[in-house]
Amino acid sequence: MSDPSLVDLTLFLVTQYNSASYTFHLGLILKSSGHFATIPTKIVGPMKIIGPVLQEEIRVPLATFETPLWPSTNRGAAVSRLTSGIKVVVVDDRMTRSVLVEGPDAEYVSQVVGALKGYRHELSQVVTKTSRFAHLENWHVQLVGNLLYIRFEMTTGDAAGHNMTTKAADALLDWIIERFPKLQYVSISGNYCTDKKASAVNGILGRGKYVIAEMTIPRVLCQKNLKTTPEQMVNLNLKKNLIGSILAGGVRAANAHFANVLLGIYLATGQDAANIIEGSQGIVHAEVRNNDLYFSVTLPNVIVGTVGNGKNLPFVLDNLKLLGCDKERKAGANGRRLAVIIGAAVLCGELSLLAAQTNPGELMQSHLRLERLEHEGSKEIS
Amino acid sequence: MSDPSLVDLTLFLVTQYNSASYTFHLGLILKSSGHFATIPTKIVGPMKIIGPVLQEEIRVPLATFETPLWPSTNRGAAVSRLTSGIKVVVVDDRMTRSVLVEGPDAEYVSQVVGALKGYRHELSQVVTKTSRFAHLENWHVQLVGNLLYIRFEMTTGDAAGHNMTTKAADALLDWIIERFPKLQYVSISGNYCTDKKASAVNGILGRGKYVIAEMTIPRVLCQKNLKTTPEQMVNLNLKKNLIGSILAGGVRAANAHFANVLLGIYLATGQDAANIIEGSQGIVHAEVRNNDLYFSVTLPNVIVGTVGNGKNLPFVLDNLKLLGCDKERKAGANGRRLAVIIGAAVLCGELSLLAAQTNPGELMQSHLRLERLEHEGSKEIS
């Protein structure tokens, strides 16, 4: 049963008694405007995922207005089932918040930076007191004149960790200003975190889960299922995703449309979907190996959780259950499982779109066919 | 009445006859999983918008899992009603798609670049044939060795224009390859467009609607309604949005959380919400003027439309109607109206969050209060 509070239902029953019989007229008015946005969602897959985190075939919900995303991602998923599968690893996992203070001059703030190194234990305790799931991993500083930006990195269990790190950063800020009274508060967030903005810092220093998904696609499958060749895929990735993105002044964003798949899953699983901004900054690496296609997607900033804001909505609970991310597990394990699935889905979507773009004829025909179906078929072309 | 096809309803009636009386047990199972994602939506405002495009008080729907976004944006809207209002202009409007071809060498492709300048009329006609709403405005090229990226810019009426430009680019590609037979197709999209990826090109060359919203907030309102001062706001914007973003290796992204408000409206109005990536790349400029606060948000890449994919969903139609973007107007006018409203809403959200961050006490108290309400209150802190 879904959450009734989100739906403005008027249910009415008109009972007519006519001689010896009853007639029931049931009516339902479902009024949504101003109360919820209903994003069309389909389940695609299953995708074949092979370790090390999980070895399963997984079906994935995608919420999107851009319906061609479904068959496109599905094509990639179908290929995965014909290969040995998609191997996905999570190589890092942390959330960040940067506070901003200022001192009398650069010398003073640099001394603070030095002194803080001696307080690792104290700072860790400050964090732990704010949440049993928050653990301080490290911090990184930047100085500009007398300004001091401190970017705290924490693990946050199964939560994406926006709030947990903010709360911890608040406490850290208090502690630091008390300890170094010449410092003054400037901001709880100094934009060096950085949240939901295109930057380089998150890719370099880490924010969210660092996910890599790889698949080897036999040449024959490339030809039969993707209507392309390993060479064409490598060539397109080189000239479009790498060189094209470099020309665009892109920042660590060498892919075709990671964002589309990310948005679809983020919405379906109650994530703070504005984090697709960092999420979209990832890289496709493809090679011809032993005559087959090696295809990988690297996503350094997958910011997702399985608890927290939005996660108690009925459709989110359903989707997390479908993904197997609702089990009792060690803290953080559900979140990483979700990240693994996201990596696999992004790979499927990217593989399919790139394959389509290697072949002008296919694209135009698909375009026309979908046009006839009153869909605009290549909307997901990025 | 909303779209029933999106909702999987099981309505059941259990009728019990018990001696002389009937008891009706009415039940409803609303099953959403795999069919739609129901994003909580509230209408905030009204915001007071003063020309030149529109002079109205507008209420704005925001779909989000991050519910603190509503009161935050509302606070900015309330301030707007106490001032002379938010002035919003749209200074540019175009959509882009970049095709990618290659020739035998750089000399040849540079000759093609030169020759194309003589075919402006022909290229315009090619575009017009693909849609009566598409008009070729200009194109821009990049060469890398023998690779040629051509970024076509078009107006696309009230559509955001992803598909319209893709269809036109397909036709342009055909025309060009036919005319210059030594060119070979590489990709319908060369990532120099660039769609849904963090880059610099869109801000510099334009993609979507270039929106600027400005408001002057009297000092007394800053103090009373925003619990801050003009000087504190200017100071925070300088050190967080400008310097902090520069430190982060940010790319034309000098703001706190444009993305949150953009996502909220994009989802509520059926936009391709992955375009918040470009949308988030904007700049806040604030100054103390005549003792009051001048506050502006500049969003060079608002990619929205009022027709196209997603726009026929019932809740979207309702929301576009609420925003007054459903009227019979000159092609493009509804889209620009929507962009104006978005600019105003982003200003309200940014103003409120920055004001909160100038005051450490307020933030922490708000945090704790919202915690008690089982919300994580500063989630929107960016």
Place this chain on the structure above:
Amino acid sequence: MSDPSLVDLTLFLVTQYNSASYTFHLGLILKSSGHFATIPTKIVGPMKIIGPVLQEEIRVPLATFETPLWPSTNRGAAVSRLTSGIKVVVVDDRMTRSVLVEGPDAEYVSQVVGALKGYRHELSQVVTKTSRFAHLENWHVQLVGNLLYIRFEMTTGDAAGHNMTTKAADALLDWIIERFPKLQYVSISGNYCTDKKASAVNGILGRGKYVIAEMTIPRVLCQKNLKTTPEQMVNLNLKKNLIGSILAGGVRAANAHFANVLLGIYLATGQDAANIIEGSQGIVHAEVRNNDLYFSVTLPNVIVGTVGNGKNLPFVLDNLKLLGCDKERKAGANGRRLAVIIGAAVLCGELSLLAAQTNPGELMQSHLRLERLEHEGSKEIS
């Protein structure tokens, strides 16, 4: 004879008369401190350049403290002589300066932007009056709130054009402020030019000469002269220059060491060598074609001239003469010739270094050998 004013010479003659014979002791003290910096310079090459701008074998002076740059570039030059040569084109040529003004609000400055389009003729005349070599090509604007940045693009004959565009921008600024009296001066340079700073704007909109150099190297030459294969070169370029630079948060900078060669020639020819910053933002594109190596360097921002500051120094005149850039030619032709030569030299340097890096053994041996020679041999490794 070089410029004596730069050299502090003390020449002394000690004449000893000893019985029937004279002995002359000639001495020379050449004191430079505080008067000039003497950068070691060698002439490398010749490089074989094949049209369309010039078809010659050219010897190129490189001034550098990093002496391994000479043999490295020389190796590339030697390869060029064994192939059909380096084909170099200049596909664009313009210099820029951005002025910064502000108006009362965004609406006003956007109206100014619109109005300026009607004054193309007047603005061109303003430019022409400041120098007979300056011609206004175009301009590009950016608006932030009420701020207006206008980036003027001009051709500047054989000068790099820093001063010519500044002088013209000064005059344009006067004209504009007089015409639109609500505008106020903020800066003669708004950093949107942008000069000597890492950015994306110059690559996208153009600044300096846009140079592409290409060479096809037969497989056998790769093996014999470069100790590598076409496949190894393509592989290294992909993983180092493209992906590695993307990871670094690089901005249109996908190469190994364009900067080293640029600096060497810029210093040898009296250029404003701080413009290597923009110059270094270029891209290497390499492919295996017909079993051979296609290798290209694309440099969108080569900012050089053959007249202006520094060009009258004796060694510069000598070097420009050596390069054939001192002839009577149509305005701009000497500058473009220099740019062509620079493109070829950068290709030679890049080719050689990348080849060395494909082979770990060679590098280490070269390192050790040069160490024995008391040079640090791989200093140019970038």
Place this chain on the structure above:
Amino acid sequence: MSDPSLVDLTLFLVTQYNSASYTFHLGLILKSSGHFATIPTKIVGPMKIIGPVLQEEIRVPLATFETPLWPSTNRGAAVSRLTSGIKVVVVDDRMTRSVLVEGPDAEYVSQVVGALKGYRHELSQVVTKTSRFAHLENWHVQLVGNLLYIRFEMTTGDAAGHNMTTKAADALLDWIIERFPKLQYVSISGNYCTDKKASAVNGILGRGKYVIAEMTIPRVLCQKNLKTTPEQMVNLNLKKNLIGSILAGGVRAANAHFANVLLGIYLATGQDAANIIEGSQGIVHAEVRNNDLYFSVTLPNVIVGTVGNGKNLPFVLDNLKLLGCDKERKAGANGRRLAVIIGAAVLCGELSLLAAQTNPGELMQSHLRLERLEHEGSKEIS
């Protein structure tokens, strides 16, 4: 006595015996072309520097073709002597080299990353064996598919450290590949270092000396010596250096012309001047404080040394002596002293140019005056 090997001297003596008298005709041909580039150099200053590293008045040599740089920097230096001085700190100091290897898949390379953490001692020893001045400080990794980039950070004594880190990286690479035999060499440099290329990584992770210079300029000095006000300076810095650079798609480059002063000193002191590319990526922060001007320059990537390539040239030795960077000191102290002086000089140059740009009249007059002197006076305007 300067290095005679750099100068191609033909000294000739024509002795004529004419009846009872000898006439000596002494001639000197100093031929430079192809042997050295003679960059005009002047000593500017002194600048008043006040601890913590040094408290002295220092005169600084600037080698440049752009002669207006001298009076401009001198004006800043003169101001420094009238204030309490320029306070300069070095908050970090390290050099980097990134190696690139690849494994069979992402899982394997992520295991290598984990395992390496257990070999800190061994890796440190590998480094130390290559040079007694090299010490491994830390390393940072990036993974893309099965590619592994390892960026090693080292201190390198008084050398800038390009070669020292390369040599150490060579040894580390050998060690790692031997230990993890499934890894394969790709490149001794993976461009994640990154050397002489515009990127974000160096500012975020550190490369070279991180220098901050600050000065407070009393209002009356702003007015009298710089013909400006604190408010005008803050305003210009905001709109030009910060917002203007953001618009340009600038990468951590929020200044007017750091590059000019850096180049001047780098050439005068034998540095690898192509490192002005990273060097130019710095930030100006200015504020009105107590009615006076607080002005600071932050340069995170000053890559300089006092030993190594180029440092034995006579003019370099002279200049290093002038700067007091030739003393017997603890390893690294001379290099940091040089970095401090560079920070102060960059501040002087930036202060002066920005002040000039606040005043349109002054600029134009200076321009015209210098024009008359047949110099193009505002060449350094950036």
